[in-house]
Amino acid sequence: MIPSATAVPPDYAQRPRPAPGTEVHLPAVDGDPYVIQRGPKYVRVGRDVARLARAMDGQSDHAALSEALGPPWTVELVAQAVEKLDKLGLVDRGDMVAPRRAPRIKVVPPFTIQLTLVRPGRAMQALRPVLGAFASRFVSYAALAIGLGGIIALVVQSAAVAQVLAEPLAASTYVGVLLALIVATSIHELGHAATLLHYGGHPARIGVMLYYLMPAFFCDVSDSWRLPRRDQRVRVALAGPAVQTFLAGVSALLALLPAQSGLRTGLLFFAVVCYLTGLLNLLPFIKLDGYLALMTRVDVPFLRTRAMTDARRAIARLLFGGRYERELSTRWTTWYGLACLGFPVYLLGTALGLWAEVLQGGGVVGLILLACVVGYLLYVMARGLRRTAREVRAAGAPRWRVLLGTGVLVGGLGALMVLPLPYSVSGAFISRSGTTELVLLDGADTASLAPGQTVELARNGLIVQGTLGEATIAPGPGQASTAPLSSFFPLRLDSDPDLPVTSYRLVSADGAVQNTAGVARVDVGTLPLWKLLYRTYVHPFLH
Numbered sequence: 001m002i003p004s005a006t007a008v009p010p011d012y013a014q015r016p017r018p019a020p021g022t023e024v025h026l027p028a029v030d031g032d033p034y035v036i037q038r039g040p041k042y043v044r045v046g047r048d049v050a051r052l053a054r055a056m057d058g059q060s061d062h063a064a065l066s067e068a069l070g071p072p073w074t075v076e077l078v079a080q081a082v083e084k085l086d087k088l089g090l091v092d093r094g095d096m097v098a099p100r101r102a103p104r105i106k107v108v109p110p111f112t113i114q115l116t117l118v119r120p121g122r123a124m125q126a127l128r129p130v131l132g133a134f135a136s137r138f139v140s141y142a143a144l145a146i147g148l149g150g151i152i153a154l155v156v157q158s159a160a161v162a163q164v165l166a167e168p169l170a171a172s173t174y175v176g177v178l179l180a181l182i183v184a185t186s187i188h189e190l191g192h193a194a195t196l197l198h199y200g201g202h203p204a205r206i207g208v209m210l211y212y213l214m215p216a217f218f219c220d221v222s223d224s225w226r227l228p229r230r231d232q233r234v235r236v237a238l239a240g241p242a243v244q245t246f247l248a249g250v251s252a253l254l255a256l257l258p259a260q261s262g263l264r265t266g267l268l269f270f271a272v273v274c275y276l277t278g279l280l281n282l283l284p285f286i287k288l289d290g291y292l293a294l295m296t297r298v299d300v301p302f303l304r305t306r307a308m309t310d311a312r313r314a315i316a317r318l319l320f321g322g323r324y325e326r327e328l329s330t331r332w333t334t335w336y337g338l339a340c341l342g343f344p345v346y347l348l349g350t351a352l353g354l355w356a357e358v359l360q361g362g363g364v365v366g367l368i369l370l371a372c373v374v375g376y377l378l379y380v381m382a383r384g385l386r387r388t389a390r391e392v393r394a395a396g397a398p399r400w401r402v403l404l405g406t407g408v409l410v411g412g413l414g415a416l417m418v419l420p421l422p423y424s425v426s427g428a429f430i431s432r433s434g435t436t437e438l439v440l441l442d443g444a445d446t447a448s449l450a451p452g453q454t455v456e457l458a459r460n461g462l463i464v465q466g467t468l469g470e471a472t473i474a475p476g477p478g479q480a481s482t483a484p485l486s487s488f489f490p491l492r493l494d495s496d497p498d499l500p501v502t503s504y505r506l507v508s509a510d511g512a513v514q515n516t517a518g519v520a521r522v523d524v525g526t527l528p529l530w531k532l533l534y535r536t537y538v539h540p541f542l543h
Helices: 047-055 062-069 075-087 121-126 128-133 137-156 158-166 171-198 222-226 230-254 261-281 289-298 303-320 332-394 399-417 529-537
Strands: 022-025 034-038 041-045 105-108 112-118 205-211 214-220 420-432 435-441 454-458 467-473 479-484 498-507 517-528
Touching: 022 047, 034 047, 034 222, 041 047, 041 222, 047 062, 047 075, 062 075, 137 158, 137 230, 137 261, 158 261, 171 205, 171 214, 171 230, 171 261, 222 230, 230 261, 230 289, 289 303, 303 332, 303 399, 332 529, 399 529, 420 479, 420 529, 435 467, 435 479, 435 517, 517 529
Parallel strands: none
Antiparallel strands: 022 034, 034 041, 105 112, 112 205, 205 214, 420 435, 420 517, 435 498, 454 467, 454 517, 467 498, 479 498
16 A cells, blocks of 8 residues: 655655666566566566556656556556655665675675675576476475475484484584585575576575574575566475475484484484474564565565564554554554564574673673674664654654653663573583582683582483483582583583583582583572673673
8 A cells, every 4th residue: 555645755756767777577477466676676566556667757747647647547646656666765866876786795684694605697597497397396295295204204213303302412423414404504595596497587696694693594586576476486485494394304214214323313313403494494573484485475565574663653652652654454464563573582682692602702802792793783773763763753642651651661671670580500510530510611600609509400412401400519619620521512522622610519419420411500599680681691701
């Protein structure tokens, strides 16, 4: 739906011309939408809007355009459509130039950095007959059958799967699985490319990226918006997860065959990780394959961005009042937008937790890098708040309501910062010379430990960490010592280097004798959120 024009259009919009580099693509089948393309941006429009875009010559004003186009166009409708096209960056503002080819390194706000490795071009077009064959209906059904068969195979081998996930992995197996996952992810992206080629499109770029602080591959299939049928575009989006499910199924089925224990362990772990990453790819709350499939299925361009705008405005209306224009008319999209606002916060929190442990070894340098990431996160949040403040003013919210809503937000944030949360100190335990010890790496919060505190002992598993028992810290201060690297990481190493640690003797270690090493957690009570964040993300870098 095109919003009504409420202000006098700027000079460039009164006699509009398309922005440089804009193309209007005819539909492949009569009755399908037209596509307006400018660089990597594709906008699906109806026949009338496409006619308008092609008629804009920079000489004709709104009246002349409406007269030339005829019904259903009127001067008012032309003004509304030009305003909408201007918001999409498709109207020349006088200083615009044709978009350049995407750079080798591209930053995509808010938290994505892409490195292009390959621009397929004609080389991949030459492979179209071969790659396209893999996107045929028969191959798709066969891959689905193998993927489902792999799930059944994992259920049959559930005891072995549980053992694999709850035990450390040999270093050679871990490296093999990691390399296999890199290859699988590459094939995942080729699945998108092959399906797009099968339907007549072509991928623009293939490369690697840092996505919400996590490494990943990508394949730019924006050209799928030019495909005539919606189901074709959905299949392009889902081709990657389908390929990953197929590879997981093959691995799970191979694990049924007699094989060396290390090989079987690697096959089972690879299958589980592939299924999990495929499932993550289907989540529609961030710009992954699941979102692209959902956006294509409901045929709403920029679904996530527009849904988040409606969600943000719904929150603003609740807190500050005022009248806000909706981007989408359906109710479910507002709830979807709320989920899209919240899920990246969870994803970033998880990524920060993982990277913080890595950066802690960098001391002050690591702290500076982490501070840069957190600073950029705060900048993005501040930019969102500034945009919301502008919308609140434009919505005519009463001043008293704005002050009240701001007070509620500040008060809620303050209450959140002093909210008491459970706090624990994590490390490892090792059994040697007839005793069991709690060992902590440099930078751990040893000041919070005291004799008599309970220590939970668990397996050092890759994914599952089953509880082994409990112990208590014996009287006496911590002692400088060393512990094997494998004590802290779920790895089995032939050559296990020692790390400097602080060691505490444990007593009454039920079940610990059965395991020579594992995970240890000391519950030290509760801390307010601000202090917990400081102890977790700042304190380890400074000590």
